[in-house]
Structure formats: C-alpha cells, structure tokens
Amino acid sequence: MEKIMEKFVQIENVHMVFNTRGGRYVALDNVSLNIRQGEFVSIIGHSGCGKSTLLNLVAGLFAPTSGVLLANDREIAGPGPDRAVVFQNHSLLPWLTCFGNVYLAVERVFGDTETRADLKRRTREALALVGLTHAEQKYPHEISGGMKQRVGIARALSMQPKVLLLDEPLGALDALTRANLQDELMRLVATVGSTTLMVTHDVDEAVLLSDRIVMMTNGPAATIGEILEIDLPRPRARLELVQDAHYLRLRGEVLKFLYAREVKAA
Structure with missing residues (x-):
C-alpha cells in the first residue's frame, strides 16, 4: 500500500509583493502551510486577504517574492499538468x-x-x-x-492532476445549483483522490467539503490566522449536518473568526 505523504504540498515562509502604480503592495506575509496527500483544504477570509494569490502561487501562475513552494517534493516553478485549476469563470x-x-x-x-x-x-x-x-x-x-x-x-x-486547485468554482451559481455541485464535488474528490485546495467565501461550503479550513487575516500583509480541523466523518450528508451540533459549532468557529476580522477592519 502506497504511503500517504504528510507534506504533499509545502508552502514555506512565502512572501508576495506586487509592484503597483501606488507603490509596493504586500499581499502575503510569511505564509507557511503543509497539505497532506488526498486532503481537502479550504482557504477562507475577507476580500483582499490574498486567498486567490496563494492559490495562484501553488498553481505556478506567480512566483513568490521569497519563500518556497513544493508539490510532491518538487519545486513549483511554473504551471504544470500535475496541478489543475478550476476558476469561477469556467x-x-x-x-x-x-x-x-x-x-x-x-x-x-x-x-x-x-x-x-x-x-x-x-x-x-x-x-x-x-x-x-x-x-x-x-x-x-x-x-x-x-x-x-x-x-x-x-x-x-x-x-x-496530483493537486486540484479550485478558485471559487461555484461562486457565480444559484443556490440550488451550487448545493448540487457541492455534493458532486464531494463525490468526485472521494472517487479520484486528488489533493484539493479551494478558495471560497462560503462558510457552509468550506465546512461541508473540507478536512481543514485555513482562515486568513485581512490584507495587506495577510497571513494565516487560524487553521480549523473539520473532523466530521465522511461521507457527509448535507441534510443531516444541518442539525448536527458539532457541524454547527465548527461553522460558528469560522464565523467568529471572520466577524472579528470584519470588526477590526471597520
């Protein structure tokens, strides 16, 4: 039986600075994260917190200003067929x-x-x-x-792909279609076993789909604020979880984190 890699995707001390007309913009500051092989990790946070920037770095669409990114023990130096991206725009x-x-x-x-x-x-x-x-x-x-x-x-x-990257792939859909595709995503990921990293604004989506949720602090100079383990058993049934006390507690933890950041930004 093939051994599961605990550090299939490695993000180590990553900084990302963009040169803009208004000067240097620090998007990400000292971000470090390890993703286990076959794990489903969601990134959540307020707009401008660098979620998509981090995803694009793993995709190889950007090169970090400093730090190291690895996938399957190989440095990420550009896009590759081992990492496939699904964007909000199809x-x-x-x-x-x-x-x-x-x-x-x-x-x-x-x-x-x-x-x-x-x-x-x-x-x-x-x-x-x-x-x-x-x-x-x-x-x-x-x-x-x-x-x-x-x-x-x-x-x-x-x-x-070894790594499936999802940048709010369901964000533009109506609620019913979105719910159906969330269920479909759970089935697909379980079938193919891809290591998955997803950016989302949707708290319920993150809790339903993920093994862990990475919660980002507000930008500029965003970093990882907290990581929440989603220890709900799989397979997960949406209608059963709605009344599950543990699901509601996990959902509340994410909302609490986001609300605290919203208050600070106000």
Missing part, C-alpha cells in the same frame, strides 16, 4: 463542444504518449464522471452555468 472555448474543451486538455497532457483513441476514451471518461455524457456535442452557449462548471471540472480531472 473559461470554456465557445467554438468547441464540451467534448472538444476537455479533449484539448487531454491532448496537451497525454498527446505525445497515447493514441487518439486513448485520448478520446480519457475525454469521455472525464465527462461521464461529472454526468455529462449526454452533452458531449453541445456548445457552451447551449448549456447551463452549472453544466459549464461541470465541464470545467471534467477538464481539470481529465489531466489526472
């Missing part, structure tokens, strides 16, 4: 079908080593995983917002 290419959007990612990762038949099989398997086999040949303008996000998630999973 970023689908409008001239490609659902199949075509996923196939493009599959071809980029596996095109040099696999046959076209294998690439098509991978694409279909990814779409089936998110329940979109019936929509393979539909274009983005022909499907709902929730389905577009499913395609985005399928595209990310089709790359078989």
